[in-house]
Amino acid sequence: MTLLEIKGLTIDIARDSGPARVVDGIDLSVTEGESLGIVGESGCGKSLTMMSLVGLLPNRIRATGGKALFGGRDLLKLSAKELRKVRGSEIGFIFQDPMTSLNPVIRVGDQIAEALVYQKGMTKAAAKAQAVELLALVGIPAPEERANAWPHELSGGMRQRVMIAMGLAGNPKMLIADEPTTALDVTIQAQIVDLVRELKDRLKMSVVWITHDLALIAGLADRIAVLYAGTVVEDAPVEAIFDRPTHPYTRALLGSLPTLAGAAMERLPSIPGTPPEPGRRPPGCPFAPRCGFVQPSCSQSVPKLQAMPGDRRHKVACPVVLEGVA
Amino acid sequence: MTALLEIRGLAKRYDIRLGAFGEKQAVVRALDDFTADIIEGETLSLVGESGCGKSTTGFAILNLQRPSAGSVRYKGQDIAGLDEDAMRPLRRDLQIVFQDPYSTLNPRMTIGEALAEPIRFHGLAPKAEIPARVTRLLEDVGMTPRFANRYPHELSGGQRQRVAIARALACQPRFIVCDEAISALDVSVQAQILNLLLDLQQKYGLTYLFIAHDLAVVRHISDRVGVMYLGRLAELAPSSALFAEPLHPYTRALLSAVPEPNPRAPRNRQRLVGEVPSPLNPPTGCRFHPRCPLARDICKTSVPDWREVGPSHHVACHAVTGPGRTNWEGPA
Structure with missing residues (x-):
């Protein structure tokens, strides 16, 4: 069953020179219990898309169009008060840098308990006990002791575990994980990834992973949406993305990815140029100026996501390659 | 094969003060007993996790x-x-390129001025020739001469990193330390900069010390790779040997933690338990022993020797004696 459905979402940055579009008509859905990976480079709009759902967009950036249906309501139309009820108890979050998300002058157990008192109306004592249980759930050794630790006393990996415990405190149906392992070392990253994967199955949540790391997402997501310059260019089950990448951007991105398997290459294939800046998007397909398959028609209109012939779950926004496939 | 730099027993310690009033003194041993030659024309990479001492090196x-x-x-x-x-x-x-070019370029200097500065400082060209030199440097890093009049904030991250490389090239160096030089870049741009570094190496016979944490990148560009843990070299080997047959238990765990871009990759990989200990109070003996699956009593008490166990393949481990050979299988 569909848990979240985003339709035609647009997000603009207010600038003195007028609004600049950063998210340009995104369609996305998340089904119950699914793990969706949203992949793209800096500035592609992957974080803004998810933050717009829960009213966490930065100043001067606003969702200006589209719908985001979650549990029968349009999240984009909720009041601040209604959104506060959604945050934490229906949609949980974990962010990249736990040190900036944790309050440095509150013991970690109390920070988790605070959320429980607020969201679930628990008594302080019950909330504290529950916080210790949550710390145990996320694999923190000696949770009773650690509940009394200050954030600065914990390592980066432990802090991220605390953040995950906070994200899970309200028992959300969906967890948004925004690059939660980017700042961590690779061996710690592997531990955190294992933990979230295990918790997702145990708690039967949907998880939306926002990441720039294609290798990481391969082992995490059921389905992947590839974003480029504020549009979804390809949306498909994870195997299809890696076995049959179809959009020229997805292909180029996978091609430029160094790996530990296969032959070591002297030179890596690279994508010429850089992604367009907000407000300076080319007409038509935003990837056209960097694309190896570009046709004159590409600059005429923004391509729509279309299902591949024979695989309706594999959607690509590129008429040029779709015609070639058909 | 001549050594450009011969490094013997290099160490770096920081004296720090702890406690609310700085009443306790402590020593951070950021780097200990680093011995290696850097061969002319090669790319030697150093990898390891935060605090392993690779940048300090x-x-x-x-x-x-x-x-x-x-x-x-x-x-x-x-x-x-x-x-x-x-x-x-x-x-x-001897030059260096850093991770974040935005913090090393003067925001009030044009790119042309930033590139002219080292030429003037080292007196490498008469004044009249400097603009031509700047143009050539920009062309070397794949930029058009019109960028000379731009300011750093007008450039993208990849372009700024090209400028940082051009600035290092301005003095016609022989050796460049690339300290996480591509870590902040997006994948598509990262490949461009890596290829640029390779081209420049061939063109000018440069030698690189490439400091990075991304093992997949390192595999593609290195001649030799050194793996560091808590201020010490754990293993140093030709790149092909290190990735085909990692010997040190830490190298193995590190490689096994790298995610593979393959949804069918087996998920039950070897996981390191625990975290890197504090360099303020490193473990005795082999610094990896508290997390090592092979550790025995000797590992707790004596620092393993730096031994050559294969062709140019060095490792510091009591257990490992050579490719496919260990003194013992697991803890006693």
């Missing part, structure tokens, strides 16, 4: 931070601990 080799012990021989001279006046002529040859 780069700084200590260049004498940007005065080493606490050891020597670095360059052109028959020990440059470790030379004072700034004696270092200045050598700085031309």
Whole structure:
């Protein structure tokens, strides 16, 4: 069953020179219990898309169009008060840098308990006990002791575990994980990834992973949406993305990815140029100026996501390659 | 195969004060007993997790931070601990490129001025020739001459990193330390910069010390790779050997933690338990022993020797004796 459905979402940055579009008509859905990976480079709009759902967009950036249906309501139309009820108890979050998300002058157990008192109306004592249980759930050794630790006393990996415990405190149906392992070392990253994967199955949540790391997402997501310059260019089950990448951007991105398997290459294939800046998007397909398959028609209109012939779950926004496939 | 730099027993310690009033003294051993040659024309990479000392090694080799012990021989001279006046002529040859070019480029200088500065400072060209030199440097890094009039904030991250590389090239160096030089870049741009570094190496016969944490990137560009853990080298080997047959238990765990871009990759990989201990109070003996699946009593008490166990393949481990050979299988 569909848990979240985003339709035609647009997000603009207010600038003195007028609004600049950063998210340009995104369609996305998340089904119950699914793990969706949203992949793209800096500035592609992957974080803004998810933050717009829960009213966490930065100043001067606003969702200006589209719908985001979650549990029968349009999240984009909720009041601040209604959104506060959604945050934490229906949609949980974990962010990249736990040190900036944790309050440095509150013991970690109390920070988790605070959320429980607020969201679930628990008594302080019950909330504290529950916080210790949550710390145990996320694999923190000696949770009773650690509940009394200050954030600065914990390592980066432990802090991220605390953040995950906070994200899970309200028992959300969906967890948004925004690059939660980017700042961590690779061996710690592997531990955190294992933990979230295990918790997702145990708690039967949907998880939306926002990441720039294609290798990481391969082992995490059921389905992947590839974003480029504020549009979804390809949306498909994870195997299809890696076995049959179809959009020229997805292909180029996978091609430029160094790996530990296969032959070591002297030179890596690279994508010429850089992604367009907000407000300076080319007409038509935003990837056209960097694309190896570009046709004159590409600059005429923004391509729509279309299902591949024979695989309706594999959607690509590129008429040029779709015609070639058909 | 001549060594450009001969590094012997290089160490860097920081004296710090702890406690609310700085009443406790402590020593952070950021780098200990680093011994290696850097061969002319090669790319030697150093990998490891935060705090393993890889960046400290780069700084200590260049004498940007005065080493606490050891020597670095360059052109028959020990440059470790030379004072700034004696270092200045050598700085031309020995350059560094950092992770974040935005913080190393002066925001109020145009790109042209930033590139002209080192040429003027080292007196490498008469004044009239400087603009032509700047143009050539920009072309070397794949940029058009019109960028000379731009300011750093007008450039993208990839372009700024190209400028940082051009600035290092301005003094016609022989050796460049690339300290996480591509870590902040997006995948599509990262490949461009890596290819640029490879082209420049061929064109000018450069030698690189490439400091990185991304093992997949390192595999593609390195001739040799050194793996560091808590301030010490754990393993150093030709890139092909290291990735085909990692010997040190830490190298193995590190490689096994790298995610593979393959949804069918087996998920039950070897996981390191625990976290890297504090360099303030490193474990005794082999610093990896508390997390090592092979550790025995000897590992807790004695620091393993740095031994050559295969062709140019060095490892510091009591258990490993060679490719596919260990002294024992697991803890006693």
